[in-house]
Amino acid sequence: MCKILISPSILSGDFVNMKKSVSAISDWGGDLVHCDVMDGVYVSNLTFGMPMVSAIKKITSLPLDVHLMITRPEKYIDAFIEAGADYLTFHPDASESIECARDALKKIQSKGVKSGIVFNPNIKFKDYSELMYYCDIVLIMSVYAGYGGQKFIPESLDKVSEAKEFIKKNKLNIPIEIDGGITESNAKAAIDAGVTILVAGSAIYKSVDPRTTIKKLKLEIE
Ligand code: DX5
Ligand code: ZN
Secondary structure: OOOOEEEEEHHHOOOOOHHHHHHHHHHHOOOOEEEEEEEOOOOOOEOOOHHHHHHHHOOOOOOEEEEEEOOOHHHHHHHHHHHOOOEEEEOHHHOOOHHHHHHHHHHHHHOOOEEEEEEOOOOOHHHHHHHHHHOOEEEEEOOOOOOOOOOOOOOHHHHHHHHHHHHHHOOOOOOEEEEOOOOOOOHHHHHHHOEEEEEEOHHHHOOOOHHHHHHHHOOOOO
8 A cells, every 4th residue: 555644734733833833743743734825715714825834844844735725826836836835736726727727737847846736525527637637646625625624525535536547547646635624534435545645634733642643544553
């Protein structure tokens, strides 16, 4: 089986002591730092932008997994790369057009950053599958983007299977990431469907023993 990576979402961290919340990720055995950027337009919630991402970059050596939930993401590609994103994913339905989304993915890749598209539960895989050829990662939302702490939508695993099939058929090498409502009780189903990178916010930050939670999410222990 592929190595499973965990990307804790700092949205569920302590905003008064973000340094502690970020540093804890490597101590707990996490692999990436998931940064949820929301603009109050593509999603109703507002979180943080480039200054926060560049501040986090300075205090961790883990890769930054930046998830843009913003309208016209193509306008902000340079800024988030400059801020230190190692993975930069966005919702293609927020782009002005599919061509703009494709150009944004190409630009991300040309700068040596891993590019990816994100599918909200209501977005059909086939509507944007042509962009997969310009992706280094694909992120399937298992809740509607916007807030941490929501309930996992089981049907999202069908989209994971669809993405897995597409990747196999086209001989691509793209890891599948899942985001939203991931817990110790649904991690196995996601991994069985083809996920190798799991985002988890509340399951990790609200855990009394985050190190054990991360091991369980990786299926290293029961
Ligand atoms: C939702 C965000 C998620 C969220 C995950 O819009 O993209 O990354 O913070 O949090 P949990 O794991 O609590 O659903
Ligand atoms: Zn996210």
